[in-house]
Amino acid sequence: MKQLGGVCITGGRLVLPGEVRHGSVRLAQGRIAAVGDVAAEPGDQIIDARGALIAPALIDLGVFAVDRGAFHFGGIARAALMPDQSPPLDHPSSVNFTAKRGKPDLWVHPLAAATKGLAGTDLAEFALMQEAGARGIATGRHWIADSGVMLRVLQYAAMLDLPVIAHAEDGFLAGRAVATAGEIATRLGLASAPAQAEVLAIARDLVLAEMTGARLHFRQVTTRAGLALVRQAKARGIGVTAGVTPAHFMLSDLAVHGFRSFARLSPPLRSEDDRQAVREAIADGTIDVIASGHDPQAMEEKRLPFAEAAPGMAGAQTLLPLVLSLVRDGLISLERAFDLMAAAPARILRVDAGVLEAGREADVALIAPDCPWIVESSSLNGMAGNTPFDRKPVQGRCIRLFKGGVEPAS
Amino acid sequence: MALALMSQSPQSRWAGGYPPGRQAFPHRDLLAIGQLQRHEILYLLDEAEQWIALNRQAAKRAEALAGLTIINAFFENSTRTLLSFEIAGKRLGADVVNMHATQSSVKKGETLIDTAVTLNAMQADAIVIRHASSGAVALIADKVACPVLNAGDGSHEHPTQGLLDALALRHALRQRGEAGDDFTGLTVTICGDILHSRVARSGMLCLQALGASVRVCAPPALLPHGVEAMGAAVFCDFDAALAGTDVVMMLRLQSERMSGQYIPSEREYRHLYGLTEARLARAAPDAIVMHPGPMNRGVEIDSAVADLADRSIITRQVEMGVAVRMACLDILTRRARGVPGWAPEPLDAGNALA
Numbered sequence: 001m002k003q004l005g006g007v008c009i010t011g012g013r014l015v016l017p018g019e020v021r022h023g024s025v026r027l028a029q030g031r032i033a034a035v036g037d038v039a040a041e042p043g044d045q046i047i048d049a050r051g052a053l054i055a056p057a058l059i060d061l062g063v064f065a066v067d068r069g070a071f072h073f074g075g076i077a078r079a080a081l082m083p084d085q086s087p088p089l090d091h092p093s094s095v096n097f098t099a100k101r102g103k104p105d106l107w108v109h110p111l112a113a114a115t116k117g118l119a120g121t122d123l124a125e126f127a128l129m130q131e132a133g134a135r136g137i138a139t140g141r142h143w144i145a146d147s148g149v150m151l152r153v154l155q156y157a158a159m160l161d162l163p164v165i166a167h168a169e170d171g172f173l174a175g176r177a178v179a180t181a182g183e184i185a186t187r188l189g190l191a192s193a194p195a196q197a198e199v200l201a202i203a204r205d206l207v208l209a210e211m212t213g214a215r216l217h218f219r220q221v222t223t224r225a226g227l228a229l230v231r232q233a234k235a236r237g238i239g240v241t242a243g244v245t246p247a248h249f250m251l252s253d254l255a256v257h258g259f260r261s262f263a264r265l266s267p268p269l270r271s272e273d274d275r276q277a278v279r280e281a282i283a284d285g286t287i288d289v290i291a292s293g294h295d296p297q298a299m300e301e302k303r304l305p306f307a308e309a310a311p312g313m314a315g316a317q318t319l320l321p322l323v324l325s326l327v328r329d330g331l332i333s334l335e336r337a338f339d340l341m342a343a344a345p346a347r348i349l350r351v352d353a354g355v356l357e358a359g360r361e362a363d364v365a366l367i368a369p370d371c372p373w374i375v376e377s378s379s380l381n382g383m384a385g386n387t388p389f390d391r392k393p394v395q396g397r398c399i400r401l402f403k404g405g406v407e408p409a410s
Numbered sequence: 411m412a413l414a415l416m417s418q419s420p421q422s423r424w425a426g427g428y429p430p431g432r433q434a435f436p437h438r439d440l441l442a443i444g445q446l447q448r449h450e451i452l453y454l455l456d457e458a459e460q461w462i463a464l465n466r467q468a469a470k471r472a473e474a475l476a477g478l479t480i481i482n483a484f485f486e487n488s489t490r491t492l493l494s495f496e497i498a499g500k501r502l503g504a505d506v507v508n509m510h511a512t513q514s515s516v517k518k519g520e521t522l523i524d525t526a527v528t529l530n531a532m533q534a535d536a537i538v539i540r541h542a543s544s545g546a547v548a549l550i551a552d553k554v555a556c557p558v559l560n561a562g563d564g565s566h567e568h569p570t571q572g573l574l575d576a577l578a579l580r581h582a583l584r585q586r587g588e589a590g591d592d593f594t595g596l597t598v599t600i601c602g603d604i605l606h607s608r609v610a611r612s613g614m615l616c617l618q619a620l621g622a623s624v625r626v627c628a629p630p631a632l633l634p635h636g637v638e639a640m641g642a643a644v645f646c647d648f649d650a651a652l653a654g655t656d657v658v659m660m661l662r663l664q665s666e667r668m669s670g671q672y673i674p675s676e677r678e679y680r681h682l683y684g685l686t687e688a689r690l691a692r693a694a695p696d697a698i699v700m701h702p703g704p705m706n707r708g709v710e711i712d713s714a715v716a717d718l719a720d721r722s723i724i725t726r727q728v729e730m731g732v733a734v735r736m737a738c739l740d741i742l743t744r745r746a747r748g749v750p751g752w753a754p755e756p757l758d759a760g761n762a763l764a
Contacts, residue, residue, distance in 0.1 A: 135411055166531055175669060175670065176669050181634075181635035181636070182635055182636045183636040183639040183640070185634070185635070185636075185639060186634040186635060186636045186637050186639070186640065187444065187611070188545065188566055189544040189563075189564050189565030189566030189567070189608060189611060190544050190545075190564075190565070190566075191565075192634075192635060194635065258548070259544070259545030259548060259549065300521060303521070303523055303549075304521070304522065304543060304549075305522065305541065305543035305544070305545050305546035305549055305563075305564075306543075306545045306562070307543050307544065394481070
């Protein structure tokens with residue numbers, strides 16, 4: 001669906017890199033035509049923002065399902081899809097199909113499997129998948145145990161200038177663990193692994209990234225020690241970025257109490273000290289990206305004994321309000337919130353969006369940042385309601401969304 | 411008066427009694443010792459005493475639960491716990507039915523919740539559940555309308571085992587003229603596979619609630635992270651743990667729950683953690699020996715120790731198990747049976763709202 005007439009959104013607060021100021025934005029021919037003190041042109045559809053935020057639509061880096069309803073509710077116009085699909089995204093044809101799946105009102109950027117069948121042994125065809133539309137290479141839900149394979153993944157990705165999205169968890173140390181070692185796991189009798197499983201994986205991959213010069217992105221860094229390694233690596237100039245999901249800055253392993261399987265996540269929820277470390281790392285810039293980790297699971301996958309339940313949470317619907325809670329807490333500025341949720345993912349994926357700037361794709365969200373609502377697991381938009389934030393009152397909601405200058409049909 | 415109250419520790423506040431004005435056991439289910447107050451544990455133990463006497467008679471039958479149906483749903487193999495619950499239910503006059511997961515629709519892919527709903531639809535008056543996954547029993551309890559008793563869920567809890575251990579210990583101590591109502595001043599060492607053991611968790615919580623100091627002892631790989639936060643003193647050196655201990659509770663290695671190798675060999679394990687006569691001599695004189703069974707003689711415990719006539723209370727633990735389970739079944743079904751004080755009082759005609 002191409003944008004026909006121009007759209008002028010006026011009277012809002014523009015979220016720009018480094019500042020938030022009153023102004024307008026004009027969208028034409030699928031692109032942002034002008035930002036700032038712009039006037040509508042004859043024939044434009046004029047939308048009065050009434051003081052709402054005019055922000056770049058969110059770009060969700062690392063989701064597990066194409067869940068249009070959830071993404072549009074959450075103000076997300078683009079989602080980078082993890083290769084953990086059935087079958088895995090390890091072939092140019094499946095990548096090509098996936099890249100077109102969401103169009104026109106949702107753009108899905110496939111992250112290609114690093115190894116065939118995500119088995120961690122044989123390299124997949126990166127270059128062919130890149131031509132088919134892959135925006136990055138991902139190790140999937142698990143790490144690549146063989147350091148030699150991981151080295152070659154990073155070498156190839158560096159040659160093709162593709163980012164490698166890694167899952168940081170030493171699979172041998174993690175074993176069958178479903179919780180982080182600590183008092184809660186011990187009291188509940190849950191199989192647990194030390195949080196250091198993440199630190200070990202980060203340390204190894206940083207060494208390999210430095211050797212190869214690859215662009216390495218850890219989708220989730222959730223421990224104080226892991227974040228310290230990333231901070232040091234950035235200071236040394238290694239091309240590493242780090243992400244996290246709201247679960248790890250909102251919740252600690254206390255949320256697992258009562259065997260709540262909606263709080264069964266991968267990596268598992270950490271200690272309160274690690275949660276605080278994640279918040280510090282968001283504030284000091286060690287964490288570049290906050291993504292939803294959107295992983296809708298049907299009830300039959302979650303209403304099971306804790307260890308048997310599938311890991312993952314539906315997160316696209318709650319990403320925006322939970323990140324805005326960091327703004328209200330004084331941890332980050334409003335413009336930085338949108339760097340975390342839109343601009344930084346755009347830089348990593350090399351997509352021409354994520355910032356309100358003339359010439360970029362017209363992916364724009366109109367957001368009421370203080371609008372209160374209550375997260376309801378039973379009535380969440382999207383495929384499933386497996387959220388650990390059930391019954392939580394939140395603030396902030398996307399009121400209108402434009403993808404390429406066009407509003408998705410609801 | 412105020413001073414006298416303040417000088418009492420919170421634990422001894424209701425020593426020998428229960429808080430006035432409260433129901434003695436206000437729970438529908440028995441899922442974990444961790445959910446019980448000290449006075450509730452004492453109430454269960456006191457109630458079990460009457461069944462010990464009954465169980466020692468020739469005719470061991472009460473009719474308290476006559477007409478009630480109890481389902482023992484065991485999703486994990488068990489011999490002694492299942493038998494103990496079955497005998498407990500039958501001695502109280504209930505109709506007891508056993509369901510083994512190996513023979514059930516669980517093998518046909520039915521979900522646990524569907525199984526729970528099915529059991530519920532059969533109008534059971536109590537369901538006893540064992541499951542290999544921590545938290546599974548609580549999940550079922552949430553879906554059924556009748557009382558649920560946890561007969562062991564994964565590595566989480568095994569509350570009736572914790573209670574029977576406390577009852578067996580109290581009896582042994584009383585026989586020696588040593589015990590009051592609780593275990594204040596007593597040191598108990600639990601040694602073995604603490605990591606995988608629900609018996610250790612329930613035992614630790616139960617004994618500590620009754621005033622004992624608990625030591626846990628295991629090689630580091632078999633100690634759960636942060637177990638000291640549960641109040642136990644942690645040891646890896648068994649000889650050090652034994653020094654001055656009044657009670658030694660040995661646990662077996664739960665190889666069925668282990669993924670990977672946790673100890674180099676049974677031979678080495680026995681060398682470091684086997685309870686031999688020589689080792690037992692390091693404990694307090696006349697220290698009591700306990701084991702929840704099944705025992706691996708010659709691994710964690712030597713036959714000579716397991717069979718010590720007046721110090722090993724291993725068979726008494728089994729005996730107390732039946733009494734404790736009778737008490738639990740009795741108390742949890744009181745509301746359904748309309749026992750006064752447990753069921754809502756019927757409104758008298760004069761007081762009924764018009």
